Amino acid sequence: MKPERCIEAGESLFLLPGEVWFGSGAGVLQTILGSCVAITAWHPAARLGGMCHFLLPSRPGGAHPANLDGRYGDEAVQLLTRRALAAGCDIRECDIQLYGGGWMFSAVPDSSRASNSALEIPWRNVQQARLAACALGVEVRAEHTGGSGHRQIRMSLLDGSVRVLHTPLECHAGPTRSDESLDLSLCVHNIQLVTTGRQ
Secondary structure: OOEEEEEEOOOOOOOOOOOEEEEOOOOOOEEOOOOEEEEEEEEEEOOOEEOOOOEHHHOOOHHHOOOOOEHHHHHHHHHHHHHHHHHOOOOOHEEEEEEEEOOOOOOOOOOOOOOOOOHHHHHHHHHHHHHHHHHHHEEEEEEEEEEOOEEEEEEOOOOOEEEEEEOOOOOOOOOOOOOOOOOOOOOOEEEEEOOOOOO
């Protein structure tokens, strides 16, 4: 696998669902998330970084074909790991951050439907990302997940900082599980936060 092209200063690369990128540059990686999850990786010593954006935690039926597909969380992490290796980087030495997994519907399903696997996709996506980080043996340095609505993510390849613009649905937190904590302070519009890359 060849290293990615350099993202120049002033340039922005937008990742669509299923896409993965890891490399160098002075530009910005960006994406928009709803129930999808993005994982960002930053290597402070090598000054390299990347991101994957996946839609579902894994393939239906648990199939594992020869060709990896970045739309699925378990495979997206493998692709990100390979891209990092192609750039001369060990993903286990990177700072990992997780974003997304928001509920995207205006109505909360009743308790009889809340266990439906399709309705749990945002939660399952977040759990897949956490499990992947655990399997790699890396600590998640920052996380902005759950709640409702969409997030705009911008990652600087200069310093690994990540800017998040979160726009929840109208004061609606989405369905929750007994094992999921929910920060109700997310029920305001246009939360903006910035995480800085380790130097």
